[in-house]
Amino acid sequence: MSNTQIINSTIAHATVNQCAITYIRYKPVNKPPEKYIKSIQLDLFSQFVTNDKSEVSNTVEVWESIPKYFFTPKQVEKLRTKTGHADPYKMEFSYDGISCSVKIQPALIEQKEGGYKAFFPSVTEELVEEALKKYLTIQNYGIHDVNKAETWVRFSLSMIHRELKSRGRTRSRNEIKHAIEVMNKCNISLFKDKKEVWSGAILQDLVTVGREEYLADTDAHHVGRLPLFISHAINRLEYRQFNYDRLMSCDEQLSRFIYKKLINRYRHANLINNYHFMFSDLKNSGLLQQKRDIDNRRKVLSALDELKEKNIIANYDTHERKESRAINDVKYTIFPSNQFISEQKAANKRVNDTEKQVLDTKNIPLDTPR
Template identity: 70%
Template sequence: MPKSNNSKKTPPTEPIKSLQYDLFAHFITNDQVDTSNAVEVWESIPKYFFSPQQIKKLRTESGLAEPYKWNYTYDGIPCMVKIQPALIEQTDGSYKAFFPSITEELIEEALKKILTDQQYGLHDPQSTETWVRFSLSMLEKELTARGRSRNKNQIKHAIEVMSSCIITLYKNNKELWKGSILQDLVTVGREEYLADANSYHIARLPLFISHAIDKLNYRQFNYARLMSCNDQLTRWIYKQLIHRYKQASYSNDYHFMFSSLECNSGLLQQGRAIDNRKKVLRALDELKERQIIHTYDIDNRKEGRSIVDVKYTIKPTQDFIKEQKAANKRMTNNLHQATPQMKRLNKK
């Protein structure tokens, strides 16, 4: 995992030639428009699990809120994320606290897709910085095309939340990284920003993404399929399959536990355990509907009459198998092309 770097940055004034970025922007697929990249270490951090009802409960009467902490595990290592909400000024001059939620999740996915277009992305391997250029109109158009329409005011609000909330990541109780989802946001003057939805803005993406580009630690996936998923939990499980079920085949199934999903996603916070288990089943059914998994089996683990955990075993569809094979081939090709350069850099 990359270390924290909170110093103020400014975007490079000229394009930078980078083999790593060239590889990041090129996919092995017949559908470039519908393909994007997933970065496991960054996306494993639970940060978009807040519902409007939960946010309302976390606010004080004055509209403010304290940072929220969530414990989870990554590769068996105890981790914790602390999310300090964005304080956004309201029309009456007061401030209200906002945590990142569904809209911010979808906009991040749209920005990572935009990043793969080399006229809008910039990666500097020397300083491990990655920048993405965008406009509110671009994001509105992209979200609408993917069936996730948001108006410009909603997008503008989400960008403010993503650039103003502070995420602190702890690993084994030690602070590892601290920053915002969109860092060092550069815009035109505030009045122009609010008035002109076509003005370009540029933001530095978290160090996790830059580090992944440098080290080739990302996977291509079906971005259109992800954005078609209605439920957050469906999208979370799909991302886990992308990263963890690399050798998907008819003869090789994949399983995960309810307890792990509950801990690591942050998305199972219904009042009753039975309601959380029903939510998982709805997500699995949607994965079938989206042609990601073919079948799934449930193994309830009981103590007496009580269900204490559930094991879910899935089998993939032919579409998912093909997509994972393409992702594996691309990873092999990328390593073959980049290894000589990476060896030279490591010797310096």
């Protein structure tokens, strides 16, 4: 295949489609590259259309569509046995009309008092991952090997602590250290049509400092490999710019989930083009865990009210669909804020600028290995 064909193929596939859920398996590695790898793909991932790069980051829709951060302390406690262990948790969901399921094997973390306890990834792990993806866009903190489809991020506990604190999501260094351990030791298995297509940790092949080094220098760096989904997205331009600062300002997990959904699906937001989704669409997110649907619907309204408060949406309408007197679904129609419209236009310009830059650059095979 010629370079021109590869580039055209890249751009043609740089949108979300049903093939995006199928990935090639690669042999895992144990250590990050010893030498710096110059990566135009990572450079493109780090370029934004904005006046303030500190406010923006990237979303990878296919990876973030996999439910994994919905566990609450009460739910985890119910899943644990008397010994503190827990069986893997399975959940059905759909992605772009594809029938999928996810199996989450909890991390077994050794306790100070002895024994091991099971932990599933939850809200702190979600926030830490967002911080890591932000650091990936900053020079000298990311390493990407296009040929092996490997992406590494360098960080310290203090870096993440400062980042989360600056976004109003403060976590202690011990909480962050625990989250990193959970992200590294849990295992996510993804199934498409009941066939396993990927299995791995949220943060893989973690090279970390020991306790003595940590006590001596809380800024000592760790290096972790991010999931193949992110590497694949970097290789094929399948990511999207969004307002990271606004995301981190949202208090509710469901608000952040809906916001990401709007970023990836409501790409041409304007004042005469609204967007809608169904209550049933949200039920496979794992974030609606109330026993009664009436309480889950109230939770959706609370999330939408927060998005309105954060100036992400201007307003919303609800339309209940009933059978007799029972509500069997609800349609939510979203009207965007002017600020959200501007941010989506900037994200679209970034896509166009990136594609033009690829076409203007010769001998750059922006594609995953075969």
